[in-house]
Amino acid sequence: MKFDVSQLAVYFIMGSNNCGGEDPLEILSEALAGGITCFQFREKGMYAKTGEEKEELARQMQEMCQSYQVPFIVNDDIDLAIKLNADGVHVGQDDQAVEEIKKLRSDLIIGVSATSVEEAVQAVDDGATYIGVGPVFATATKSDAKTPIGLYGIRSVRAAVPSIPMVAIGGIDLSKIRSIRQAGADGVSVISAISLARKPRVMVESMRREYRK
Numbered sequence: 001m002k003f004d005v006s007q008l009a010v011y012f013i014m015g016s017n018n019c020g021g022e023d024p025l026e027i028l029s030e031a032l033a034g035g036i037t038c039f040q041f042r043e044k045g046m047y048a049k050t051g052e053e054k055e056e057l058a059r060q061m062q063e064m065c066q067s068y069q070v071p072f073i074v075n076d077d078i079d080l081a082i083k084l085n086a087d088g089v090h091v092g093q094d095d096q097a098v099e100e101i102k103k104l105r106s107d108l109i110i111g112v113s114a115t116s117v118e119e120a121v122q123a124v125d126d127g128a129t130y131i132g133v134g135p136v137f138a139t140a141t142k143s144d145a146k147t148p149i150g151l152y153g154i155r156s157v158r159a160a161v162p163s164i165p166m167v168a169i170g171g172i173d174l175s176k177i178r179s180i181r182q183a184g185a186d187g188v189s190v191i192s193a194i195s196l197a198r199k200p201r202v203m204v205e206s207m208r209r210e211y212r213k
């Protein structure tokens with residue numbers, strides 16, 4: 001799928017261990033119906049599925065995303081991304097280099113996490129399609145998350161790399177969307193505010209509305 005910056009607007013990230021015991025497929029189904037613009041499969045951390053089970057879950061989620069024409073991005077696992085012919089892959093600072101990923105499949109959307117201006121500049125130089133910048137706020141979802149960079153951090157990165165598509169991450173809920181937009185991010189990426197919402201569909205609809213304001 002061709003990348004467009006509008007796909008970053010409300011970017012949902014989830015793995016089976018982010019769902020508070022609910023069915024991840026049900027949550028994704030609701031999130032898609034609510035209008036998420038991108039999905040990242042992030043099967044990581046405690047109780048995460050591996051091997052065939054992970055692959056099977058990814059396939060099911062990819063199929064659901066395809067029926068909504070929502071990009072399906074795989075976190076960190078380039079082999080799985082290629083095997084499934086995913087739309088993209090998202091890598092952290094310690095994961096596989098952008099250059100190597102491009103050699104394997106040049107048309108993949110490649111997202112890179114950055115937590116500072118330096119890392120953002122490097123990601124742009126390396127040829128990232130978009131950058132994920134954070135954590136903006138404190139988050140309980142990622143145990144090894146860095147110190148929050150705040151809205152100031154988002155503004156600093158935006159000033160340093162003005163044209164790369166940029167999505168903010170970490171501790172983002174509905175109430176933060178407007179200020180993040182004002183700080184210059186093209187969208188928000190969210191795990192728990194959607195995956196643990198009582199009504200994920202309604203939450204995503206509200207986020208889409210808030211984004212447009």
Ligand code: 3NM
Nearest residue numbers: 134135139141170171190191192
């Ligand atoms: N990456 P929530 S913060 C997956 O800073 C992830 O790179 C981060 O979850 C980073 O929306 C984070 O529940 C967790 O705070 C985001």
